[in-house]
Amino acid sequence: MKSTLHDDVAHAERVRAELLDSFDEELEEEIDDQRLANLLDNASDHPEVSEVSRSLYFKELFRLQRELVKLQDWIATNKKKAVVIFEGRDAAGKGGVIKRVTQRLNPRVCRVVALPAPSEREKSQWYFQRYVPHLPAGGELVLFDRSWYNRAGVERVMGFCTDDDVEEFFRSVPDFERMLVRSGITLIKYWFSITDNEQHFRFQMRIHDPLKQWKLSPMDLQSRVRWEAYTKAKEAMLEHTHIHEAPWWIVQADDKKRARLNCISHLLNQFPYEEVQRPLIELPPREHNPDYTRERISEEMYVPRIY
Template identity: 85%
Template sequence: MASDDHVSGAATAERIRADMLDSFDEELEEEIDDQRLAALLDRASDHPETESLNRSLYFKELFRLQRELVKLQDWIATNKKKAVVIFEGRDSAGKGGVIKRVTQRLNPRVCRVVALPAPSEREKTQWYFQRYTPHLPAAGELVLFDRSWYNRAGVERVMGFCSEAEVEEFFRSVPEFERMIVRSGVTLIKYWFSISDEEQHFRFQMRIHDPLKQWKLSPMDLQSRIRWEAYTKAKEAMLERTHIPEAPWWVVEADDKKRARLNCISHLLSQFPYQEIERPPVELPPRVHNPDYIREAIPEEIYVPRIY
């Protein structure tokens, strides 16, 4: 009997290990796909030279940092903390990639992403910050803004979607708005992802040539290439006028995606005095077996076809 239990336990452990490897495969496949497309493009265009991080080291560090993010999540939920992280940067700077790696192993009930569409006609008549405030965290929540109220200082200003008077009012209001958020007990962290002209050009080329990524390329992205210098001036003004002690800006060098992800997640973790939450060991209770229970047969026609 003891031998049977040992075999059963070993089989369970192997299944758990295989399931963990499967969860890593998604990350590996995405990296391999990026490399495949980059290799194709390297033969057709000039890719800016960057010393790539060793893949083995990258994955080792990524998974280590993701374990720490789980600890941070538990600490936030247990201690009823509130946190907001803003991700800003040029199109294709890698914001979405970092957000994906942050949230990949986390509970969406604790850590959620806010990516708002363009404002509706009604929202355009509201106080500018009004559409963002409902998404701020309650106790025990971490909210990641994939772009934020800083749209006004960036795309709206550059594309002429607002007046210079509205931009000036934004610059006057946003420091006090953020101080109010911080005074309410929210930790507010702001990241700007910085990439070079050459790297953005290369990443847009990747999107153009990859049918799985073409949806990421919008008419606004194409305009951002034309208006590179205007975006640079807008970014410089934004950083200068909204870098406050209560909520400073942090610049992530993002020409190398892997380094940007690791550096950003490592820095994010350093902004919280989190500790691992001790929990009692979990034991799976035995299933109750009722002798009168009969499992009903499910009609074959409602099963999904077994194509694979």
């Protein structure tokens, strides 16, 4: 009996350790956010002071992620098709939300599309052509980290397209998106909104942190210079492309924690999903063959155990 009790306790501790390990990735992200802030001498001037306590944030995040798993199963089982577009200024927090959405999901069901600048060949194509191959098949959820709305934003502000290109884009987008919806795709569009001061602070954090400097591109720096031009471009985009079939949803993103929770909660509410009932899984016993022997592997092939 003692041996059995000991085994049960050891198993319970192992399970607990595995659960904690699965949460550590999220904790690492939060620790990293704090480390970034501490890199700056004027960190106390950070315009964002989240009113969401750490314990509440994690409790709600994990609860929402459990619901995302249910949504994923519902989409896959019922062969639904969904596209979620994440747009916003540089450093608005789009990537952070996308990471929390996909963190515990199956990449075969939920995938992220983040396209590079178009090639010369793509520039000569119908504008939407390079996005079409990435649209979902039945049973897939696709998250666009920036999308065809590049034309209404960076391409327009930086002069990578003509005024006629922009006007044609505004004429075409409503029809294009209505076609997607009529084909059975649920299309959800988020704009992450941050203030001038908040973007300035986040850029400063990236400048001072060697682990984050790769996130700063020449385009990002120009976006600071052309803040007002981007504002006007955003306003025109919302005016022309906020349609009944695919409306825009604005996420107040100065507070990262609130933005993540609010966006994921809203995303879940856009689907009439239900938990998919599955049969109880039983692990089959492993076969044991008396003539089986495990071959010895050379020590030279093992990764050095430095830690």
